[in-house]
Amino acid sequence: MRLLMGLVFVVMAAAALRALLPRRPGLTAFAAAVAAIVLVGFYPGDLATFDFWAGAVGFVSILSALLIVMHPNPMVSVLFLILNLFCMALFFLMLQAQTLAALQVIVYAGAIMVLFVFVIMLLNLKAEEGMRVGMGPQRWAAIGFGAAFAALMFWALRHRHGSAFVEPKAFVEGFGTARDLGTLLFSDYLFATEAASVLLLAAMVGAVLLAKRRLE
Amino acid sequence: MDPQDLQVVIEATVKVAIVLGVIMTVVAYMEWVERRVSAWIQDRRGPNRVGPFGLLQPLADGIKFLFKEDILPPHVHRTLYLLAPAIIFTTSLTTFAVIPFGPPIEILGRLVKLQVADVDSGILIILAIASLGVYGIALAGWSSNNKYSLLGGLRSSAQLISYELAMGFAVVGILMSAGSLRLSEVVEYQVRHGWNIFWQLPGFIVFMTAAFAETNRLPFDLPEAETELVAGYHTEYSGFRFLLFLMAEYANMITASGLAVTLFLGGYHVPGLHLLDLPPLAFALVQVGAFCFKVALFLFLYVWVRWTIPRFRYDQLMNLGWKVLLPIALANILWVAFFVLQGWA
Numbered sequence: 001m002r003l004l005m006g007l008v009f010v011v012m013a014a015a016a017l018r019a020l021l022p023r024r025p026g027l028t029a030f031a032a033a034v035a036a037i038v039l040v041g042f043y044p045g046d047l048a049t050f051d052f053w054a055g056a057v058g059f060v061s062i063l064s065a066l067l068i069v070m071h072p073n074p075m076v077s078v079l080f081l082i083l084n085l086f087c088m089a090l091f092f093l094m095l096q097a098q099t100l101a102a103l104q105v106i107v108y109a110g111a112i113m114v115l116f117v118f119v120i121m122l123l124n125l126k127a128e129e130g131m132r133v134g135m136g137p138q139r140w141a142a143i144g145f146g147a148a149f150a151a152l153m154f155w156a157l158r159h160r161h162g163s164a165f166v167e168p169k170a171f172v173e174g175f176g177t178a179r180d181l182g183t184l185l186f187s188d189y190l191f192a193t194e195a196a197s198v199l200l201l202a203a204m205v206g207a208v209l210l211a212k213r214r215l216e
Numbered sequence: 217m218d219p220q221d222l223q224v225v226i227e228a229t230v231k232v233a234i235v236l237g238v239i240m241t242v243v244a245y246m247e248w249v250e251r252r253v254s255a256w257i258q259d260r261r262g263p264n265r266v267g268p269f270g271l272l273q274p275l276a277d278g279i280k281f282l283f284k285e286d287i288l289p290p291h292v293h294r295t296l297y298l299l300a301p302a303i304i305f306t307t308s309l310t311t312f313a314v315i316p317f318g319p320p321i322e323i324l325g326r327l328v329k330l331q332v333a334d335v336d337s338g339i340l341i342i343l344a345i346a347s348l349g350v351y352g353i354a355l356a357g358w359s360s361n362n363k364y365s366l367l368g369g370l371r372s373s374a375q376l377i378s379y380e381l382a383m384g385f386a387v388v389g390i391l392m393s394a395g396s397l398r399l400s401e402v403v404e405y406q407v408r409h410g411w412n413i414f415w416q417l418p419g420f421i422v423f424m425t426a427a428f429a430e431t432n433r434l435p436f437d438l439p440e441a442e443t444e445l446v447a448g449y450h451t452e453y454s455g456f457r458f459l460l461f462l463m464a465e466y467a468n469m470i471t472a473s474g475l476a477v478t479l480f481l482g483g484y485h486v487p488g489l490h491l492l493d494l495p496p497l498a499f500a501l502v503q504v505g506a507f508c509f510k511v512a513l514f515l516f517l518y519v520w521v522r523w524t525i526p527r528f529r530y531d532q533l534m535n536l537g538w539k540v541l542l543p544i545a546l547a548n549i550l551w552v553a554f555f556v557l558q559g560w561a
Contacts, residue, residue, distance in 0.1 A: 073293075075293075075296065075355075075358060075359075076295075076296070079296075079351075079355075082351070098335065098336060098337055099336070099337045099340065099397075102337045102340035102341050102343075102344045103340065103344075105344035105345075105347070105348070106340065106343050106344045106347055109344075109347070109348060110343070110344060110347025110348060110350075110380070111347065111377060111380070114347075114350055114351075114354070114373050114376065114377055115373075115377070117351070117354050117355075117358075117373060118354075118370065118373045118374065118377075120358075121354065121357070121358050121366060121369060121370050121373070122370065177336045177337070178336065178337055178340070178396075178397045179396075
């Protein structure tokens with residue numbers, strides 16, 4: 001956990017640096033990478049532990065999440081979003097929820113994000129050039145609130161009780177398999193599952209109706 | 217590391233090396249097979265100069281691709297342009313890992329599964345990784361900054377989304393009857409109950425059609441459509457990067473064939489082989505051979521269909537995917553569900 005907190009700190013620092021030096025994204029990325037490598041390289045514990053991998057994947061996911069917002073090119077932003085969703089799948093995998101991990105990749109990375117890419121290609125969006133908004137007070141306010149949020153998170157992590165992660169060995173045999181997930185969905189969570197499916201159906205019919213009305 | 221772990225690592229490494237080596241060799245020779253069979257279908261001779269029957273042609277082509285200039289056009293988005301072939305090639309090679317190509321055998325007192333990774337949600341993992349392959353094509357098309365490439369990339373993302381759905385639904389029937397997402401259990405089910413193709417023929421047809429579309433092969437090669445789009449998404453590529461696209465296409469064909477064999481044709485199962493009373497190792501090897509033979513049949517089918525059915529128009533492609541294949545796949549699910557409910561499966 002200490003590693004994750006260290007890495008989060010590196011990313012926060014990098015984000016602040018990036019906000020202060022908007023014209024030098026390469027420098028920021030380089031500094032963050034060096035800091036991360038130093039942190040991982042001098043990691044005192046065993047590399048094959050759950051904590052280490054949770055920290056490493058968490059680092060990548062936070063870094064990619066920041067780059068989604070910060071990268072000037074929309075196509076590259078979408079790619080970082082895919083990377084971020086991939087990290088979520090890895091988290092599911094580390095928590096033994098392998099079916100959910102595969103579904104996460106299929107549904108988000110494999111289907112929804114393809115549509116994002118499709119739309120960006122259709123609109124042929126170019127990288128935003130020099131149209132950076134909120135140069136003055138807004139930026140300082142953002143940095144202030146960001147620092148406050150970082151402090152809050154740091155405080156929350158320091159004062160938590162026990163480990164933030166459950167060791168995967170604590171799970172019962174067969175946990176996270178498709179069978180287990182299916183049984184849960186159609187017994188304990190039957191109402192939520194059915195409600196969600198009706199909601200999706202309504203959304204689908206609505207979308208078809210809206211698209212059709214424009215044709216006629 | 218304790219010896220138990222070491223054994224696992226060695227076993228995994230050997231399996232990965234063998235599977236990767238075989239796939240790469242088959243990929244190289246598929247190029248030769250494709251050209252020879254095409255020539256045979258069109259009453260030509262095909263490549264027959266390099267080595268006996270032209271068998272060294274893939275080697276010569278590979279060397280030529282390596283020595284060609286690797287052009288980086290000035291107008292491309294550099295990072296994504298370089299990343300795209302890597303994405304498509306990696307995803308195409310990864311998917312074969314969960315396909316069982318033989319029964320479990322005992323080597324040096326250790327039960328070895330002839331499959332790189334026997335994971336619980338095997339089919340889902342194949343679908344997940346295969347669905348990432350589209351980014352290779354879409355990014356290649358977009359980053360090339362060329363209108364033909366862009367059109368190719370656009371077409372491929374729309375096509376893959378449409379046919380992935382039909383493919384997924386065609387697989388659902390298999391999962392319902394076998395009661396598992398694990399591919400080795402799907403094969404075991406077929407060993408006990410007979411091959412799935414006999415009673416899930418509509419599912420098989422939908423699956424194969426979708427597999428042709430997912431691998432961008434004729435009649436679904438709209439992303440490259442050389443008569444309209446020059447070469448589609450890989451117009452700007454040259455040298456070895458271009459070769460990576462070709463190799464990824466063949467690797468995808470091999471995986472799709474392997475998956476079709478595993479899901480519908482009983483995988484490595486040979487009917488009646490257990491009656492022969494072969495020694496265990498020979499029994500396993502014959503079954504591995506049977507798997508390879510079935511995959512080879514499908515690869516031949518790919519080339520055969522290429523010269524039989526002309527390319528679909530874009531609206532025909534969409535109509536086929538959404539209005540024909542999807543309803544058939546849904547009907548197949550109902551049919552299988554009825555069987556499973558009656559306890560006949």
